[in-house]
Each structure stands twice: as structure tokens, then as C-alpha cells.
Amino acid sequence: MSDTRDPAAPPAGTDSAHVPPETVAECDPARGLSRDPASGLSHDPATGHPRPPRREFKARGSFVTRCEGCNLPALNCLCPYRVQAGSRARVWLLTHPLEHHKPTNTGRLIRDVLPETEVFTWYRTAPDARLLALLDDARYAPFVIFPDDHEDYAHRVVGMDRVMAEVHADKVPVFIILDGTWRQARRIFRKSPYLASLPVLPLATERLTRYRLRKPASAAHLCTVEVAVELLRQAGDAEAAGILDDYFDAFNDSYAASRRHEKLEQPTPAMRRLQARGASAD
Numbered sequence: 537m538s539d540t541r542d543p544a545a546p547p548a549g550t551d552s553a554h555v556p557p558e559t560v561a562e563c564d565p566a567r568g569l570s571r572d573p574a575s576g577l578s579h580d581p582a583t584g585h586p587r588p589p590r591r592e593f594k595a596r597g598s599f600v601t602r603c604e605g606c607n608l609p610a611l612n613c614l615c616p617y618r619v620q621a622g623s624r625a626r627v628w629l630l631t632h633p634l635e636h637h638k639p640t641n642t643g644r645l646i647r648d649v650l651p652e653t654e655v656f657t658w659y660r661t662a663p664d665a666r667l668l669a670l671l672d673d674a675r676y677a678p679f680v681i682f683p684d685d686h687e688d689y690a691h692r693v694v695g696m697d698r699v700m701a702e703v704h705a706d707k708v709p710v711f712i713i714l715d716g717t718w719r720q721a722r723r724i725f726r727k728s729p730y731l732a733s734l735p736v737l738p739l740a741t742e743r744l745t746r747y748r749l750r751k752p753a754s755a756a757h758l759c760t761v762e763v764a765v766e767l768l769r770q771a772g773d774a775e776a777a778g779i780l781d782d783y784f785d786a787f788n789d790s791y792a793a794s795r796r797h798e799k800l801e802q803p804t805p806a807m808r809r810l811q812a813r814g815a816s817a818d
Contacts, residue, residue, distance in 0.1 A: 600794075606648075607639055608787070609794035617786045617803075617810040619817070621649055623776035625699070625709045627764050628654040628667070628678070630724055632716030640749040642761035643715040645787055649780045658716075660727045668730055677702035678710040679737040681763060682725050694735045696770050703771075711737070711767045715760050741766045746785070748792050761787075779813065782806040 606614035627646050635641045636657065647653040656664040671678060677699075684693040699709045712734070714721035725731065739758070743766055747759040758766070761784045769777035785806035793800050803811065 602639070607644070608790055611794045611797070612790035612800050614783075614787055614790050617783065617807050617814075618648055619779055619783065619810050619813045620651055621776040621779045622652075623650055623768055623773040624703065625711060625768060625771045625773055626650075626652055626654070626676070627767075628656065628670070628710055628712045629715045629760070630656050630658050630667070630712055630728075632720040632724065633657055633659070634720075635716050640791065641715070642747070642759045642784065642787070643713070645761045645783055646764050646780065649783050650776060658714075658724050658728070660723075663728070663730055671730060671734075675708055676710045677705075677707035678712055678734055680712045680714075680725065680731050680734045681739060681767065682714065682721070682736050684736065684738040689736055692734070692736045694737055695740075696737070698735060699737065699771055709771060711764065711771075713760055713763055718757065737767075739763055739766055741770075746788060748788055749795075779810070782809050786810060 601610045602608060603610045603613040603615060606618070608614045627650060629643045629646065631641075631643055635643065643655065647655060654667075654670070656667045670676060679694070679699065684690065702709050712731070714724045716724065741758075743758060743762065744755040745758050745762060747762065750759070761780065765777050765781045765784065768774075768780065783806075786804065789804050789806070790800065
């Protein structure tokens with residue numbers, strides 16, 4: 537969730553004595569940066585140190601005509617196949633800022649299907665206040681989803697049995713998925729002190745990725761929505777997992793066809809299942 541601070545105030549954690557008045561006047565809390573109009577430099581929200589300006593991010597395909605509802609190319613809109621579901625477990629996405637600009641990001645599919653999904657933008661020096669508050673909420677049992685490939689946090693690694701134990705204790709299990717590239721996810725994991733005390737839940741699955749819109753380093757590297765599907769399935773939310781998996785397949789096929797400038801004339805099996813679910817819910 538974005539911060540709604542007064543844009544005329546210094547960003548959280550910034551010592552205003554080190555930030556010129558003209559810089560404070562052009563703070564951008566959504567990016568966690570402030571800008572000095574005289575020099576064009578951005579400033580770190582915690583230290584006030586200047587940073588070189590960045591070019592505006594341009595995703596490949598940014599000039600394609602897109603549906604305002606699903607953000608897919610209008611040629612193969614995903615909106616007719618959107619079906620919402622409920623789940624006992626929750627998903628919170630901690631998303632790298634650049635992922636929001638990528639139309640191929642699959643994290644947003646989770647929120648389409650599971651309306652109680654929370655999405656937070658990650659900034660190293662400006663953690664989201666709402667996320668911090670939710671981490672302290674006794675109703676939730678949060679788990680950071682991350683591989684158990686380093687000894688320095690081995691004492692924090694748990695399995696799905698721990699998740700089920702929290703369910704039996706009337707807690708709401710929460711899967712915190714680090715939404716970005718592997719390199720970005722590792723940085724988020726290492727540079728977020730508020731995650732350091734949380735249990736780490738590695739995803740144990742034999743599933744291979746079906747994601748065709750970006751080339752993974754390995755077939756075992758699942759995209760964000762595939763991780764959510766497998767976690768929900770293992771936590772007992774089979775119906776929600778199935779709907780989300782079908783929605784991912786519909787997204788995958790729709791987007792791939794649009795890249796080829798082809799119109800899908802007939803719905804795929806996953807699309808037909810989603811249509812049937814939507815019709816039964818009406």
C-alpha cells in the first residue's frame with residue numbers, strides 16, 4: 537500500500553536539516569525519494585544523500601493498446617475469465633518497485649482472484665507502515681517464502697506442518713512472497729530487518745514452471761503466481777489454488793497469443809472452467 541504522507545513534508549526517516557527546503561518541496565513518497573529541482577538529483581529518504589536521477593522506466597510493449605480492467609493487450613482481454621475465490625491462508629506480496637511497471641508481472645493475478653491479498657512496495661530505507669502494523673497483528677501468523685539455501689538463517693526454517701499448527705491455533709497463516717527477480721528477492725530478504733525474525737518457509741514442490749512470458753534460469757524457478765498456487769494447495773486451500781492456477785493459464789495463453797498478434801478464437805480448457813465457475817457464482 538502506498539504511503540499517504542503530506543508531499544510537502546520530508547520523507548520518513550529523513551533529517552530535514554540535511555535536506556534543502558527546495559528539495560523537501562518536491563518529495564515523491566510513492567518512490568521513497570525526494571528531488572532537488574536545481575540539480576535534478578534524487579535523495580535517499582533515510583539519509584538525505586543525493587542520488588543520480590533515473591530514466592523513466594519503459595517496459596517492453598508499453599505502447600500496446602491494453603484493456604483498462606486486466607492490463608493485458610486488448611486483443612485477448614482476460615476480464616471474461618476473472619473469478620474470485622476465498623482462502624483460509626492469505627498472501628501478502630512484497631513487490632520490488634520495478635515489477636509494478638511490468639505487464640508480465642504475475643503477482644497481480646493473485647489479487648485478482650484472492651481479493652484479500654495485500655500488495656506492498658519494497659523500499660530498502662522506507663518500509664511500508666501498514667505492513668509493519670500487520671506484522672504486529674496477533675491475528676496473523678506470517679511466513680517469509682524463501683529457499684533454505686544458507687546456513688545463517690537455518691534456525692528460522694520451518695515446514696508446512698508449522699503452518700497447519702498455526703491454523704489449529706486459530707491464527708490466519710500468511711505467505712509473504714517476495715515479488716521480483718531472484719536477485720531482487722534476495723536483496724529484499726537480506727535488506728529488510730522487519731523480516732529477520734519471521735519463520736522462513738521454503739516451497740517444497742516438484743512442479744516445473746509453465747510461465748512462457750519470461751525465460752527462467754531454471755524450470756524449477758516458479759513465477760510469483762505459481763508459488764502462490766502451490767502454497768495454497770499444500771495449505772489445504774485446494775479450490776482457491778485450482779481457480780488461481782486456471783487464471784494463470786488463461787493469462788499465459790492470452791498474453792502469448794497477443795505477442796504473436798493472434799486472436800484466440802476459442803477459449804482454452806482453463807478458460808472454459810473459469811467461465812463455468814463464474815456462471816455458477818452468478
